[in-house]
Amino acid sequence: MEALESILTRRSTRRMKPEIPDKKLIEKVIAAGRAAPSGSNSQKTRLIVITRKKELDQLAELVQREFAEMEITDDMYVSLKSSITRAKEGNYVFHYNAPVLIVTANKKDYGNAMADSACVLENMMIAANALDLGSCWINQLHWLTDHAIVRDCMKQLGMEDDEFVTGGLILGYGADGMPERGTRKPTGNPVSWVE
Ligand SMILES: Cc1cc2nc3c(=O)[nH]c(=O)nc-3n(C[C@H](O)[C@H](O)[C@H](O)COP(=O)(O)O)c2cc1C
Structure with a gap:
């Protein structure tokens, strides 16, 4: 798939088949992530690739428990409130229950940590779409x-003491195949031209 087409047709896939995609495909997605630009080419984003069910289940239980104990406050954004409500x-x-979870981490004291990791994650989502994988x-x-x-x-899964979790990505074959790939007209992300 051509790069621009993959960018314009990428959609989030949440319901995945349980089978783990071929490791070579996962490695291609990771290679795309690692090729992302980074501030001063510092390449500090760590990728923790989890496919073992035991750890995936442990993390799900952990998140369920932590969220269930949190109180919802007015200043929280909608998706956080919804996660807490569902955990309760x-x-x-x-x-x-996706077969692959890739967690990104970056240095706590690095100002571009979130931006760099977002570039890594977006590259991986575009690559996944090009490879007919949901993410x-x-x-x-x-x-x-x-x-x-x-x-x-x-x-325990590989993050260093001076790092924090910046984001994550699930990967797999969509339970219903790939999402509708028609191009979508954005309603947000406003543009101002000065010409
Ligand atoms: C920073 C960020 C955080 C997100 N967090 C979650 C999440 O925790 N769970 C989830 O199901 N989707 C999450 N999403 C996916 C968005 O809900 C999704 O990208 C958005 O609804 C647009 O849909 P699309 O990806 O199909 O274009 C996140 C997306 C971004 C960019």
């Missing part, structure tokens, strides 16, 4: 990155 109802699986940005571990129990768990 029980059986909240933040990664939708969706998954943010709950970022929201919980300061929770000690989450930090401990992520450190």
